[in-house]
Amino acid sequence: MRVPFIDLKRIVTPIREQVLADWTECLDNTEFVGGPGVQNLEKKLEAYLETTHVVACANGTDALVIGLQALGIGRGAKVAVPNMTFWSPYEAIVQVGATPVLVDISPRDLQMDFEEFCRGHEKFKFDAAILVHLFGWTSEHLENYREYCKKHNIRLLEDGAQSFGVKKNNRSIYADAEISTISFYPAKVLGAAGDAGAIMTPDPKLAEKIRALCNHGRAGHYTYDYVGWNSRLSGLQARFLNRMIDQIDGMLESRISAETYYQNFFAKHSSDCIVHKAPQGVQSNGYLCVIESIRRTGDELSASLRDDGIGSARTYPQTLCEQPPAQDTLRTSDLKHSKRFSKMVINLPLFAGITMDECKASAESLLKAFKVSVQS
Ligand SMILES: Cc1ncc(COP(=O)(O)O)c(C=O)c1O
Structure with a gap:
């Protein structure tokens, strides 16, 4: 699919x-x-x-x-x-x-x-x-x-x-x-x-x-x-x-269902990834499925998903300080958390109207991509 x-x-x-x-x-x-x-x-x-x-x-x-x-x-x-x-x-x-x-x-x-x-x-x-x-x-x-x-x-x-x-x-x-x-x-x-x-x-x-x-x-x-x-x-x-x-209520509901599907799917795979979610008390709008990989980089994972016909994004593959016009910008630390996260992030398909079959195919493809790294 x-x-x-x-x-x-x-x-x-x-x-x-x-x-x-x-x-x-x-x-x-x-x-x-x-x-x-x-x-x-x-x-x-x-x-x-x-x-x-x-x-x-x-x-x-x-x-x-x-x-x-x-x-x-x-x-x-x-x-x-x-x-x-x-x-x-x-x-x-x-x-x-x-x-x-x-x-x-x-x-x-x-x-x-x-x-x-x-x-x-x-x-x-x-x-x-x-x-x-x-x-x-x-x-x-x-x-x-x-x-x-x-x-x-x-x-x-x-x-x-x-x-x-x-x-x-x-x-x-x-x-x-x-x-x-x-x-x-x-x-x-x-x-x-x-x-x-x-x-x-x-x-x-x-x-x-x-x-x-x-x-x-x-x-x-x-x-x-x-x-x-x-x-x-x-x-x-x-x-x-x-x-x-x-039609916003239906659109939000659809996004949140997909987000919940991904969270449940990867709950048993915490050695492969973290599926980030809203903090306590905050109700998310399901804008993005934000997955932080533990071992393989986001670039490797998106290539593997592409081979399976699954679209993905990397929000964001580089941080602000890594963009040429911002390299000399003042900063409050070495910014290590954002830099690391940007290398490991992968976003699976998530949009209003996505079907659960599409979520399943996307999640299974990503799981397969995680396992490649375990074997190699
Ligand atoms: C966090 C954030 N701020 C600002 C913008 C800018 O919005 P626009 O593309 O409508 O100029 C975007 C979107 O693209 C965004 O994601």
Whole structure:
């Protein structure tokens, strides 16, 4: 059986006709940038994410840049960021003119290590931090981060690009963030038909500034309070996202079933791998199946899966400090946990609509790949 790493058609096909009707209406009404679809989406997101203000924007990277700028983070500011994450948070810090400081991950939850972060603050005096809620869950120290940052006057921007639907103690993790961001890149848990993103905050003044920054820093049509960006959401994307969000419960359920299947399957194989999962009290959204191999490298395993017709990914095969533009970046340690993890990680197929037969075929292929290393 061939299994793709991701198959978006399974979630797009059921809403195809509705989306085509919506898009026809957009064309008829020339609803291209902003408009009722965007307003409707922002309202739905406010309810779903349990936040008071949502500002839709063009993508999750702009959301980070604009979020930092809205907090007043720019030249001269030092911003902590985990060494294991997608490149965007690093880019955003550099784009606003600030200085990134790389922090290692905790091998327990794979999120930015809280103790190392606190030690790093004593040394570097952070002005801000980007806490990335990575892999479909969040740090076991989420509240500690929020309290510590508040106490030490560190502006905390929470990157929730991968965490749509994640809850802690039954409450959306976006609900109590000072400011958070999200990406609706098509492969995300809630994905658009192109690029899209949003910025969330409970603070109405901050929300107003964010809205202006997303629209050239505008005060009026040709008057400007800030030097901002053109990061407005297209009406067509908003209409698509409104349809997607209506089927989100089923999509989450499907992802979580697959994640649970993989966890159960590999529970008896702890000498081969660790299947990472959300910390206690955190409800994952099943964004990724994150497997840390004990002996064979992720590259070896993905080659073996490919031979069996099974798609896989390696999130992420290199850490930030190993990317050429980031090699001289300040850091709080030798970053050994993230560097090791990046060599050993392998992600099996996991997407809304995946079947249990596909999960089984993927898991069996990976198990076979682990055993090759035992014999050789
Ligand atoms: C953790 C994280 N932050 C930021 C982004 C950037 O989002 P986008 O691709 O919408 O710019 C992504 C996604 O791709 C991501 O995974």
